[in-house]
Each structure stands twice: as C-alpha cells, then as structure tokens.
Amino acid sequence: MPAIETKSLTKSFGDVIAVNDISFSVESGEIFGFLGPNGAGKSTTMMILTTLLKPTSGQALISGFDVVKDAKKVRESIGYVQQETTVDEYLTGRENLILQAKLNHIPKNQINKRIDDILELIELSDKQHDSVVTYSGGMRKRLDIAGGLLHRPKALFLDEPTVGLDIQTRRKIWKYLKKIHDEFEMTIFLTTHYMEEADQLCDRVGIIDGGKIQVIDTPQNMKNAMGNEVISIIIGDEENHDSFLSQLHEIEFVNKINVDGSKLTLFASNGAEVIPKIFQISSALKIKIVSIALTQPTLDDVFISYTGHEIRDDDSKFNRKREHAKMKRLRA
Ligand SMILES: Nc1ncnc2c1ncn2[C@@H]1O[C@H](COP(=O)(O)OP(=O)(O)OP(=O)(O)O)[C@@H](O)[C@H]1O
Ligand SMILES: [Mg+2]
Structure with a gap:
C-alpha cells in the first residue's frame, strides 16, 4: 500500500x-x-x-x-x-x-x-x-x-x-x-x-x-531523459527574431528551443557542432548575440523544458506577504 x-x-x-x-x-x-x-x-x-x-x-x-x-x-x-x-x-x-x-x-x-x-x-x-x-x-x-x-x-x-x-x-x-x-x-x-x-x-x-x-x-x-546539452543564448535586439528562431530549428542536433524574452535555451544532442552554426545564422541575419554558453542539463533545465518558463525564486518577504493574505482568506 x-x-x-x-x-x-x-x-x-x-x-x-x-x-x-x-x-x-x-x-x-x-x-x-x-x-x-x-x-x-x-x-x-x-x-x-x-x-x-x-x-x-x-x-x-x-x-x-x-x-x-x-x-x-x-x-x-x-x-x-x-x-x-x-x-x-x-x-x-x-x-x-x-x-x-x-x-x-x-x-x-x-x-x-x-x-x-x-x-x-x-x-x-x-x-x-x-x-x-x-x-x-x-x-x-x-x-x-x-x-x-x-x-x-x-x-x-x-x-x-x-x-x-x-x-x-x-x-x-x-x-x-x-x-x-x-x-x-x-x-x-x-x-x-x-x-x-x-x-x-x-x-x-x-x-x-x-x-x-x-x-x-x-x-x-529527469536530467538523463533530457539526453541533451543545453545552449543558453542571450540575443541583443529582437529584430528578425522569428526568422532567427526558425533557422535555429533547422540545425541538425537541435531538438527543442525555449524562448523567454531575449533568452533562448536550445536543447541539442551535440552542442559543439551546433554552436558554429548558430553564429553563421546570427551573422547572416545580423542578430547580435550578447552571450552564449554550453552546459550539461540541470534540474532547472528540466523545469524549463516541461513548463516553458524558469522557476522564479521570489524573496521571502514576498512569500510572507502572500501567506499572510492567504491566512486571512482562510480565516474569513
Ligand atoms: N484560500 C484560498 N482562496 C482562494 N484562492 C486560493 C486560496 N489558497 C490558494 N489559492 C490560490 O490557489 C492557487 C494555488 O495556491 P497555492 O498556495 O497552493 O500555491 P503554492 O504552490 O503553494 O505557492 P507558493 O509557492 O506561493 O506557496 C493560487 O492561484 C492561489 O492564489
Ligand atoms: Mg505554498
């Protein structure tokens, strides 16, 4: 049981x-x-x-x-x-x-x-x-x-x-x-x-x-199931964002892309091969890459891949306020 x-x-x-x-x-x-x-x-x-x-x-x-x-x-x-x-x-x-x-x-x-x-x-x-x-x-x-x-x-x-x-x-x-x-x-x-x-x-x-x-x-x-390396990119301006994204999707080994404003997270099975291609596309489209990093997946990445957004680590003051309001509701 x-x-x-x-x-x-x-x-x-x-x-x-x-x-x-x-x-x-x-x-x-x-x-x-x-x-x-x-x-x-x-x-x-x-x-x-x-x-x-x-x-x-x-x-x-x-x-x-x-x-x-x-x-x-x-x-x-x-x-x-x-x-x-x-x-x-x-x-x-x-x-x-x-x-x-x-x-x-x-x-x-x-x-x-x-x-x-x-x-x-x-x-x-x-x-x-x-x-x-x-x-x-x-x-x-x-x-x-x-x-x-x-x-x-x-x-x-x-x-x-x-x-x-x-x-x-x-x-x-x-x-x-x-x-x-x-x-x-x-x-x-x-x-x-x-x-x-x-x-x-x-x-x-x-x-x-x-x-x-x-x-x-x-x-x-969860981390293994991702089976992917993670490429985190921050782009400068959002001009041509759509065509940049659609071309990134075309790259071999790229399995999934999450977009959160100017932050793109690519899940790729062979990150080292993918990075040069990202630069080729960005320079052809004149998209400025502010930063790019290649990492192994963490539970954070798992969270993003399932929910499409980052978990927000709100400060405790905010939480306390919220709890307080909730308790009031419960008492009411
Ligand atoms: N007593 C209540 N009356 C009305 N809405 C409520 C009540 N308790 C919770 N909710 C709403 O239900 C949803 C889930 O709230 P819950 O407190 O379970 O979330 P949580 O995951 O514990 O969040 P947190 O990380 O802020 O503690 C929220 O939208 C919240 O506003
Ligand atoms: Mg809670």
Whole structure:
C-alpha cells in the first residue's frame, strides 16, 4: 500500500483551479518533493493531504486512510510542518516542545524522553532553555520540525522547509531531514521552489505548474531523459527574431528551443557542432548575440523544458506577504 496516494485530486477556489486532477503515489520510506513556482498548487495539495482542506473532487489517501472520511486516523499518522514557523517566541525551545507534546496527547511519562531525543537529533539540546526570541531562523525551523516529530508520525509533511533561509542554513536543514528520514524510516513529502533542494533531498520529484503535475521521476532520470546539452543564448535586439528562431530549428542536433524574452535555451544532442552554426545564422541575419554558453542539463533545465518558463525564486518577504493574505482568506 502506498504511503500517500491521490486519485484525480482537484481543488477549486471559485474560478481558480488550484489543484487540477492530480494523481500520484509515494511509497513508504520515500522522500518525495513537489517542485513548482508560486501559486503552482503545492500548499493546497499539502493542506488536503494533511486534512486541513477538503478536496473539491477526487480522493487522497494516507496509509490507506481517506483524508476526508478517516481524517482523525490520518492526523494521527502524520506530522505537518507549515511554511511559516509556528513556535511561540516567548517560550523556550523545550517549553514549545512540551506544549506540542501535550497537544498531540503523548503519554506524560514519555514526554521528557522524547523531547530529549529529538533535541539531540536536531542539535538544539544546549539551547533548549533559551527563549525562542533569541533563536536564528534556522534554529526556529529546526524546532518546528522537531514539534512535528514528537508523536513519531509515519509520514512527515513539510511545506517549503527552507524558504527564506540562507544557503548554508538550508543545507543544514537538509542534513537534519536526511538524518530524521534514516533514523525513523519515515516517508517525507515536501514542497519547494528551490531546484537544489529537490535535487539534493528527494528520491523522486513531481514538477507542478498551474495546478497540474508535468512530470514525476527521480532527479537523475529527469536530467538523463533530457539526453541533451543545453545552449543558453542571450540575443541583443529582437529584430528578425522569428526568422532567427526558425533557422535555429533547422540545425541538425537541435531538438527543442525555449524562448523567454531575449533568452533562448536550445536543447541539442551535440552542442559543439551546433554552436558554429548558430553564429553563421546570427551573422547572416545580423542578430547580435550578447552571450552564449554550453552546459550539461540541470534540474532547472528540466523545469524549463516541461513548463516553458524558469522557476522564479521570489524573496521571502514576498512569500510572507502572500501567506499572510492567504491566512486571512482562510480565516474569513
Ligand atoms: N484560500 C484560498 N482562496 C482562494 N484562492 C486560493 C486560496 N489558497 C490558494 N489559492 C490560490 O490557489 C492557487 C494555488 O495556491 P497555492 O498556495 O497552493 O500555491 P503554492 O504552490 O503553494 O505557492 P507558493 O509557492 O506561493 O506557496 C493560487 O492561484 C492561489 O492564489
Ligand atoms: Mg505554498
């Protein structure tokens, strides 16, 4: 039985179809990631899987339990770490975890031991008696994750676990998540809009855009499936753009071209042969090439090839504003 399964899952808010007929399953013990830009439908999917939102149609099952019909069973078997930290700043780290343990009905005689173990795992033991006000963003996130683990869930759901954190802190969080995964043999479902996060952390990744899953595979298979080298070109003016493009399409070995304003991305099976031809065409058409680079495919390129656009790495302030507006909507 899959740890997580959705069947034609759909969620609409009025005219907006936030999640559009998605079906996928995650095996027990897998780290599975939803990779997509702002508004792709990641949080909405996660909120349905964690019983916080009801689907408009379709079905979602966690360890075989239906998120609508067996919501209580589902809640007992999962941990959920929201995008925004939920820890209380005026309590100490340990007090926060005690509160969380009580909310999760953990037997009194087990609370202290569980908290000690988790604090050690996420390396916060020495700061446990400091108030959270003094914690860095990364420490708060670690505490948040710890809170989601106290009742030893079978599956852990993390919505953008490292959004707004700097890259060093992000890498540390990845290290802790891998540790947690190995120690508890836990299924992890996370959402992210960081390519590197999906690449480093996930066994399999689903690329989601506009509420639809575009592809699901391992990061390595996705890159291999491209089977192509990537030629990134920035052109100066857009005069003769169309004839330039149509001639580029004619070049042998060029399999696909994506256009994003003045940036062209060519996927080619033999980049070294293609580049001189690009220059021949551009000089005949008097198209100015500002820069040209040949690289091996990355997950970024996979994303572009499936969605036709780059993932936008919005800053955290923008995200916070958006989340805030969303929470208001939810409360209303
Ligand atoms: N409660 C709501 N009411 C109305 N529209 C909503 C609500 N929640 C989400 N949406 C809309 O549904 C779509 C998907 O939103 P969702 O929050 O799932 O995206 P996301 O992939 O999590 O994005 P982000 O990266 O910004 O967190 C967006 O168009 C969003 O505006
Ligand atoms: Mg979100």
